[in-house]
Amino acid sequence: MSTVKIPPVLRQAAGGERTVEAKGANVGEVLTALCEAHPAIGKQILTSDGELHKFVNVYVNDEDARLMQWTDTPVGDDDTLLILPAMAGGQ
Amino acid sequence: MKISPRLAEIVIAHARKEFPNECCGLIAGRGGVATRVVPTTNTEGTPFMYVMDPREQADLMEEIEDSGDDLLAIYHSHTRSAAYPSTTDVDLAFFAAPLYVIVSLQDENKPVIRAFHLERSAAEGEQITEEPVEII
Numbered sequence: 001m002s003t004v005k006i007p008p009v010l011r012q013a014a015g016g017e018r019t020v021e022a023k024g025a026n027v028g029e030v031l032t033a034l035c036e037a038h039p040a041i042g043k044q045i046l047t048s049d050g051e052l053h054k055f056v057n058v059y060v061n062d063e064d065a066r067l068m069q070w071t072d073t074p075v076g077d078d079d080t081l082l083i084l085p086a087m088a089g090g091q
Numbered sequence: 092m093k094i095s096p097r098l099a100e101i102v103i104a105h106a107r108k109e110f111p112n113e114c115c116g117l118i119a120g121r122g123g124v125a126t127r128v129v130p131t132t133n134t135e136g137t138p139f140m141y142v143m144d145p146r147e148q149a150d151l152m153e154e155i156e157d158s159g160d161d162l163l164a165i166y167h168s169h170t171r172s173a174a175y176p177s178t179t180d181v182d183l184a185f186f187a188a189p190l191y192v193i194v195s196l197q198d199e200n201k202p203v204i205r206a207f208h209l210e211r212s213a214a215e216g217e218q219i220t221e222e223p224v225e226i227i
Contacts, residue, residue, distance in 0.1 A: 007149075007152060008152065008156060008162065008188070009185060009186045009187070009188065043212070044185060044212075045185075055142075055183055055185070056185070057145045059149070064145075082149065084145055084148065084149055085185035085186070086142055086143065086145065086148075086183065086185070087115065087141075087142075087143040087148055087165050087185075087186065088140070088141060088142040088143065088183045089140070089141060089167060089176070089177065089179050089180035089183050089184070089191075090113070090135075090139050090140035090141060090177060090179040090180070091113070091138075091139060091169045091170070091171065091172045091177045091179070091180075
């Protein structure tokens with residue numbers, strides 16, 4: 001299982017945990033498992049279509065998953081994922 | 092929230108430095124009182140949008156948490172409009188706990204700082220709640 005670091009903004013939705021374990025062979029599967037285990041996280045990071053919001057970043061071992069294979073990026077037991085909703089806006 | 096004139100001036104100075112582009116940064120605090128202002132990089136670099144550099148964001152969020160401070164507010168500037176959240180500001184407000192502080196340079200001689208709780212998933216009309224800013 002991969003380790004997922006939960007930022008403070010999502011921690012309440014993850015039962016207060018700073019990190020959680022989630023199973024999956026790639027980023028997409030890990031996020032699916034995470035959102036199934038913690039539906040409140042899914043409400044915050046997924047669109048109404050169930051896609052990951054484009055302003056939510058995911059890092060695998062500090063590397064931007066979008067610069068790899070995005071949700072198809074393979075992950076294993078030793079990998080750590082960080083979910084990071086953007087701080088963004090505009091007038 | 093309460094913020095000292097010195098820290099408020101750092102926010103305003105950052106907005107002026109980045110003008111005409113929007114600036115962004117974080118305000119750490121304890122018990123609703125700002126303890127420090129940390130300017131960050133707006134990766135968009137435009138007058139119309141801010142996206143905080145995600146690596147700076149991640150590092151600072153962790154550092155603030157480890158220091159025992161709270162992430163009191165996320166700030167950005169409006170260079171041509173009032174200090175009030177735009178539709179985009181609300182749509183992208185993933186963070187319910189920290190305040191969203193907006194500094195407006197609409198009147199460059201009279202910068203305005205206001206703070207809001209934003210709840211993007213709330214019903215229309217209930218997404219924006221203003222929080223008084225005391226500069227003392």
